[in-house]
Amino acid sequence: MLSVKVPANLPELVKAAFNRARASGDVHFFPTQVTLVNVNSIPFQLRFSPALASKPQVPQPPAPSPDAEPSAKEGRPRQPQKKSFFDPFDNPPEAMLITPLDPAHNLVLNKFAIVPEHFILATRAFKEQTDLLERDDLEAAYACIEAYHNSSENDDSGSELYVFFNSGPASGSSQPHRHLQMLPVRRMREGLDGGDGGAWDVLAGQLLDPGVRRRVPFSTFAEPIGPGADLLGTYLRLYRRACAAVLGPTAAAAGASQSEGRPDGEKEARVEYNLAMTRDVMAVAPRVVEGTAVTAAAEDGTGRKEVGRLALNGTVLAGTALVKTQAEWDALRAEPEQLLEILGRIGVPTVPAPSPL
Known part of the structure; x- marks a missing residue:
């Protein structure tokens, strides 16, 4: 049984908070344009979200101190927890707070919403986004999924909730304070x-369908979940598979503790990745880059020019790619094969990546 309880009327609370914050200007949201692109016979959303253009740059963490803990990643000292950046999840303003989620989390609105009612599960105390998730993070997220599933607000599958987590810059992470996003x-x-x-x-x-996984241009790992599932155990198995895909099986297995069910002493993730959760599935995709250039034919016919960079976060595991400029939107609609190429480069490719256009 989940140890975290969320309000049964969570969808109504989120909707009311979003409408108030949008009316007051506390949330940035603009209607998006969307089209479907065929990616190896998988319908993929291409969504133009102008709100992303207003999003500030990734906060810069403080420089490491000489006595900082070693990092789990090679050759890089672990960042200290002392903060020197703006943290929107530290005592969030009333306009952004949906509800506290005892004992350790808050539900807050996403200031730069990509769809209406985009919200966030954030730890109340500062914890690193690059650390491994903990049991209470996963249980709180799943409790939100269950609240939407059980809500009487809608009678169809549209009442479901998609949860994603970005770990590391290559995954599209933009805030060091640990948080999972909900759509x-x-x-x-x-x-x-x-x-x-x-x-x-x-x-x-x-x-969960091997045929679908083979058609996705980047490697994914998935397991079924449901009410009463061991969410932490599932997450750690998927995380280890992501490590093996990036680092190789020998390096990934180093330090694993079979008795405790998690890597021995491991706190910071050794690879960057996206996590996704629905009511029935948990999935992880290892990442190596956030995205690559979007190009278009030059007006003078002399070749191609870069018109932007497509940066992909955990919405990619929903089958969604977000663009923030008109030039990117126009180029990818005109040449949707570019999206397939970029998807083949963001993680561990399932097939050799195509040559650049």
Whole structure:
């Protein structure tokens, strides 16, 4: 049984908080444009989200002190926990707070919403985004998923919740304070025309199918979950598989404690990755880069020019790619094969990446 209890009317609380914050200007949200792109026969959302252009740069963590703890990653000292950056999750303002989630978390609105009612589960005390998740993080996230599933607000599958986590810069992480992001699936369908709305579904929920996993251009690992599941055990197994994919099986196995069920003494993740959760599936995708350049034909016909960079976070495991400029949006719609190429480069490719256009 989950140790974290969330309000049964969570969807209504989120909706009310979002509407208030949008009206007061505390949340930045602009209606998005969306189209579907075929990625190896997988319908992938390409979503133009102008709100992302207003998002500030990633906060710079403080320089490491001489006595900082060693990092789990090679050759880099672990960052101290003393903060010298703006932390939106430290005592969040009333306008952004949806509800405290005892004993250790808050639910807050995402200031730069990509869909309406985009919200966040953040640890109340500062914890590192690059550390391994803990049992209470996963149980709190799943309790939110269950609240949406059980809500009477909607009678169809649109009442489900998609949860994702970005660990490390290559995963699209933009805030050092640990947080998981949450998107109502019915809101993720907004903007899709009738036929398209039925064609698209959350990618993570399909990743138990080996045929789907083979068609995804980057490696993914998935296991079934459900009420009463050992979420931490599932997460650690998937994390180790991601480590093996990036580091090799020998290095990934080093330090693992079979008796405790988690890497011995390991606190900071050794690889960067995205995590996704639905009610039925947990999935992890190891990451090596956040994204690559988007190009378009030069007006003078002399070749190609870079018009932007597509940066992908955990929404990629929902089958969604977010663009923030008109130039990127136009280029990727005109040449959707570019999206396939970029997806093949962000993690461990399932097939050799195609040559650049």
